[in-house]
Amino acid sequence: xxxxxxxxxxxGLAFLIIGIWHLFNSIKHHSQSHLHxxxxxxxxxxxxxxxxxxxPITIIFVTTIFIAMELFVGRHPTAPDGTIPAKNLRHLEHxxxxxxFSLYASFAIxxxxxxxxxxxxxxxxxxxxxxxxxxxILHLHSTDHMGVEGQYHWLLQIVTSISLIATLLxxxxxxxxxxxxxxxxxxxxxxxxLLVMGVMLWTPEWLPxxxxxxxxxGRDVVLCRGDRALDRAKALVNLExxxxxxxxxxxxMVFYLVVIxxxxxxxxxxxxxxxxxxxxxxxxYGDNCDLGTQHTHAGPxxxxxxxxx
Numbered sequence: 001x002x003x004x005x006x007x008x009x010x011x012g013l014a015f016l017i018i019g020i021w022h023l024f025n026s027i028k029h030h031s032q033s034h035l036h037x038x039x040x041x042x043x044x045x046x047x048x049x050x051x052x053x054x055x056p057i058t059i060i061f062v063t064t065i066f067i068a069m070e071l072f073v074g075r076h077p078t079a080p081d082g083t084i085p086a087k088n089l090r091h092l093e094h095x096x097x098x099x100x101f102s103l104y105a106s107f108a109i110x111x112x113x114x115x116x117x118x119x120x121x122x123x124x125x126x127x128x129x130x131x132x133x134x135x136x137i138l139h140l141h142s143t144d145h146m147g148v149e150g151q152y153h154w155l156l157q158i159v160t161s162i163s164l165i166a167t168l169l170x171x172x173x174x175x176x177x178x179x180x181x182x183x184x185x186x187x188x189x190x191x192x193x194l195l196v197m198g199v200m201l202w203t204p205e206w207l208p209x210x211x212x213x214x215x216x217x218g219r220d221v222v223l224c225r226g227d228r229a230l231d232r233a234k235a236l237v238n239l240e241x242x243x244x245x246x247x248x249x250x251x252x253m254v255f256y257l258v259v260i261x262x263x264x265x266x267x268x269x270x271x272x273x274x275x276x277x278x279x280x281x282x283x284x285y286g287d288n289c290d291l292g293t294q295h296t297h298a299g300p301x302x303x304x305x306x307x308x309x
Contacts, residue, residue, distance in 0.1 A: 016191030
């Protein structure tokens with residue numbers, strides 16, 4: 001893979017899979033606890049059926065591989081004199097983002113083994129910290145993201161902001177299904193957008209007309225021939241974002257309907273209190289009538305016996 005394709009695609013797949021996993025579990029638990037809403041609570045991570053810590057271990061594994069590729073594959077993070085070269089700053093920034101999510105996943109396992117009282121709240125806080133770290137570095141990136149690449153990153157900041165806000169809302173109200181649902185949706189969106197960036201930015205055949213790849217120190221950048229080509233390329237990026245939003249909205253809504261169909265809520269028969277009382281009175285009245293009839297029939301029988309005697 002060329003340029004930044006491999007890193008964006010690998011992280012995009014991780015975000016996409018984890019986002020779908022969170023959507024599935026939050027919808028499933030909410031559907032099954034619909035009749036008792038106080039029993040639903042949004043979890044920072046969800047245990048897998050056969051391997052409980054599959055989700056956090058996957059995050060640790062992916063982020064560790066990503067950090068190793070960013071810092072040590074084909075480069076050294078520091079110069080011989082111990083300073084950090086300017087060309088390596090972006091790799092360190094990417095690694096800090098990955099390290100934030102790796103720390104969150106590590107504490108998810110640790111706190112689950114210890115089970116402190118504030119376990120869920122602390123993990124939601126660490127999750128929010130990871131999204132905040134990602135948003136901060138995307139916004140203050142040492143690499144001057146201009147042009148087409150800058151448009152992709154600016155739209156990525158919007159999606160990351162939604163993930164951060166939804167996570168903060170979950171901290172305030174962990175029983176809110178919509179906050180959990182929006183968080184899962186935004187993580188899926190972030191994964192898809194990273195995949196789109198990895199393919200569209202560093203594949204020459206997919207670049208907008210009038211734009212091309214140019215190799216600079218340690219990276220490939222997308223340049224456009226003139227302002228008109230640049231404006232057209234940015235407009236196409238905006239259209240891609242809008243199309244992804246529409247497609248993913250339809251996907252998550254259909255996904256929601258499928259999951260609640262597979263895991264329906266318990267059916268409870270509701271009956272009107274007035275009707276139930278009326279039926280009970282009728283049954284009691286019928287029982288009294290039956291007893292009265294039995295006494296009526298018993299009287300003549302006793303009389304006949306006495307007469308025969």
